[in-house]
Amino acid sequence: MQNKEKNQTVKGTTISASEEPSIETLPSNCFVSIRGWENQDEALEFSRDVISLTKVLSRILDLSRLISIVIGWDYTEALASVDCRDDIPSAAPTSNQYGQGGAMAIPMVRNDEIWSNVVIWAGLVQQLNQPDHSDHKLALQTFVHELVHVHDLRLFTRTYPGGWRAAKPRDGRDANLQPIVNPCQSEYSAQRRSAWAAPENGLDLLEMLGKVMNDVEGQIRSARLSYRVYGDMDK
Structure with a gap:
């Protein structure tokens, strides 16, 4: 039996969901940090829109181990702001012959479970809450892309035989x-x-x-x- 679909809209962003969507998986203590945004009122509004969108997406993706979303104009500084403690080395921007990275899902270990922090250069997603902007779709794609990494890591840690530490x-x-x-x-x-x-x-x-x-x-x-x-x- 197929579920009929209805649309959910967050700040003009329409996301298809089943008629009886699953519960939100985003932890209540997950937070958004906007760094380097000149207008603080705009930064606050943007952070609210980001967390609202993330809650909707958490009905589709398992984001139960997402700690934070950091969006900054200085990408290197934004990465360095994530405290991975002593278990995982600090992240650095991806740079190779295929391109220069501007977004990353960073893992960290808490109480023997792997959690994720998403860090994105602001230039890639600044139109996330501007549905009429020509770059809105690309911003949304970038954002969802990183959240899928969070979902996939959670799926791996939940299902790997013997637990994630056995994956050697x-x-x-x-x-x-x-x-x-x-x-x-x-x-x-x-x-x-x-x-x-x-x-x-x-x-x-x-x-x-x-x-x-x-x-x-x-x-x-x-x-x-x-x-x-x-x-x-x-x-």
Whole structure:
């Protein structure tokens, strides 16, 4: 039996949901931090709109382990503001041959559970509460993309046999493959599930991901050669 759908609207953003939506999963103590916004009244209004939208999305995504959403004009400073304590190193902006990152879901451990903090450069989402703006859909897609990372991590920690601490590489081969495979799978999932927000641009990141996967074969050949030379899987 299929549920009929109705739309929920938050500040002009329409989100399709079932007629009997599930309960909100966002923790009551989750907070939004807006950093570097010149007009404090605008920053306060924006933070309220962000938390309202997140509550609606938490009926679709499991955001029960989301601690905070940090949106700042200085992305490096915004990342540094997240206190991951001693268990996970401080995050740094992603920068590689494929592009420069401006948004990230940062994990941290609390009471032996993995929680998430979402950090986004303000320039990517400043139109999140402006539905008539030409960049609104892209802003929404970026925001949903990061929340999907939170959802996927929660799904992993809830369902992995033996708990998340049991998720360790079986051997040196696994240890080398996981840093390649896991990010690709994570980005594919997040982009695919957020593409509805901006259908005309939804495949952009997937095309970049395809290029990354095409490059994997060359990386494997390079790693094999290195192993033959050094006999060490860690080199």
